[in-house]
Amino acid sequence: MLISNEKYDVIIIGAGSIGLMTAYHFLKMGGKSVIVLEKGYLGCGSTGRCGGGIREQWGSPENIILAKKSIDIWEKLPKELEDDLEFHQGGYLILAFSEEEAETLKQNVHLQHKFGINSKILTPEEAKEIVPILNTSGIVLATYNKRDAKASPFRTLFALKKKIEEMGGKVLTHTEVIGFKVKGKEVKEVITTRGSLKANLVVNATGAWSKIIGKMLGENLPVEPYRHEIMVTERLSHLFDPMVISFSKGIYFQQMPRGEIIGGIGNPEEKPGFFIQPTSWFPYHFAKTLIEIAPALRHVRMLRHWTGYYEVTPDAKPIIDYSEVINNVIHATGFSGHGFMVSPMVGKIVAEMLLGKSPSIDIEPYSIRRFREGRIVRETGVVG
């Protein structure tokens, strides 16, 4: 099917969690004509490959605010989208393996409390009560927040697409944006592999690929793709509720409502670039680290192992900003491995920007300018 010369108020590039949440909020707030363009199938990007973890236990105000307000929205989403999304608030248990790490986690909890988050500091024994398969040796302390959650990325994308279409929006898959027709400082047309579309406003929600879109517009976005590997096991009856993570070991794992365990570990040697193949490094390092933390899981078989990209910025914090070179483009990218959890609030903010409203939170901390001006403080709460 070819498309040509149709005109939309808003064209969103990328049908991942960020693009679809934006379209959904745009329509919900009264926006009318919106189309989301996706180069592959629904879920082919990072969202469809991610771990589905959602937490407000972060180490910087920027991420805490986005995550907290996102969980407020997540709590209502299953009802709004008429799908349970496998959304479940089983908490996050964050483990500290050294005094230094314990200190950072304590500071994070302190900061979280300032924003009204009910995170707690637990002894290793208290942590074991929540996750009975935990091996407490080596654990200095843990932090826990019951409101943290998980959801199925696929269920979320499909439910969003359905809702967007019901509300009069469009989602077009297998349609890649390959260029723009720019006049002065405005995009007039978006050129795709299936023809061109006219638009008033354009959103770049292409995650790991957003730098490429930036380049097409003559703008340098500091977002690099980093391969990240993840696996799923066979199903078991309910074993433990929270997502368990360790920043120092780079590991996270959780049991989904259907019974499978999903988890990943970051490879510190990973270089930026579009390397999609799984590596032989992962299964051994993941298994070894996993059974140090939860020895009983040695009896559970890994079923599949795949990869996706973290879309990483220099400070591991997002970019939500107007383009610096083109007047009618907004970038929402650079979530550095946690864009799924914050997508509801990001979608809402971008929708507000599209509708000419002032964003309900201050977006200055998410500006592109901060990198140029050297105002960057690295997030400490990144896993993998």
Added chain:
Amino acid sequence: MSLRIEDHPLLDFSDKRKKPVKFYFNDREYKGYEGEPIAVALYANGVKKLSESPVKHRSRGLFCAIGKCASCRVVVNGIPNIRACQEPVREGLKVRSSKGLEKLEIKESSPPRISRPEEIETEILIIGAGPAGAIAAIKAADMGAKVLLVDYASRIGGQLIKQTHKFFGWRKYYAGYRGIKIAKILEEEIRKRANIEVWLNSPVVGYYEGNIFAVLKDKRKIVYVKPKKVIIAPGAVERFAIFENNDLPGIMGAGGAQTLMNVWGVKPGERVLVVGSGNVGLIVSYQMAQAGIEVKAIVEALPYIGGYFVHAAKVRRLGIPILTKHTIIRAEGTESVKKAIIAEIDEKWRPIPGTEKEFIVDAIIVAVGMYPDTTLTRMMGITHKFVKELGGFVPLRKRTLETTREGVYIAGDVSCIEEASTALMEGIIAGINAAKSLGYNNPVLENEAQEAIKDLEKFRSGPRYAHIKRALENVII
């Protein structure tokens, strides 16, 4: 009641029944033989239901018999999700059926030590030791290459180890011998060659960056294999038929039935209905009759018999009716199949009301075709194309059988669902060309590869294969 085959006109199972052992299933004691899979020992004892599905709690039992479907999950000595068709019986083993999702008994408190997988190199890795992979190994080794041949089965021969009938085709490609005999010949030839290493019971389970294959050696230990060239010969996967209650224990594919009967000497049932009259359906029916099983009928949806006339004639001579323009519409039973309901169908394949017939059976064997097993080639990023005549998605390939990825060759049913003789021809072509690309030369063998290319052309030029020959042109690059 035992379903064990005691006397078979062609097969001898005594080497698999050396040491009787006792084990427990749901707290009842059963007898089996050391080394045979739990599911086989239970089936022999008439126990067909092994587990329940997690959501609807439907009965599940042995289905593929080769570790691929997970419908035989049981709990063994407290460890859940063990495939009963893969786990050998041992004295005193405590087995329990799986009821939906199972608990993990939490016993471990300190982490066990695991070691980093060993990484080895080889010149040519061949995956699958069916006729295609086995002959490829022999020819590549004769060219001078160092070969590692891996297969998850416990013997060399692929489908051949389950075929008691004599194969058709050309003498040059072992026609006239029984399948089991061809497998023996290939095995002997492989054992003679010092530059072929064979790993049986060793599935290839992963493919990683840097051309690394993960092999689960002896089904115990991951070994990373880094080959210079690869020949992929994993054969085919069975299709299944859709009808009500097609998941009841006692209903299985032809492959599962053959594994039970011809590898382990256990009958799939006493009274059986077969679905599908292609060569596989006809041969399985014949083999079951040979093993003393009553085959009630073969149902075939097409208006004609799918397989060769000779096979159909053999089956008919035994008095087994072949009902064309019929299909199975339902199976009945709770813990295992008890009845099969069939009906005649119209030109649009709809059952005609009033034509239903009932058969009292304890097994239904489904033989409705196969498709190429492209799990590995897809994982490797090789380009595929859907070609119906070849069985589904198949990898693109050169005439030398090299795929779109340099150094990766295919041979046998993975390239196109055909026969043992064509699998052998393709194995010869792939084996010799892979070795040649490593710099080995041997004019006589290279000539043999050329001959095999010509033989393939000739074989496919008969009217029966004309459609395959035409379709193949779409996948040659």
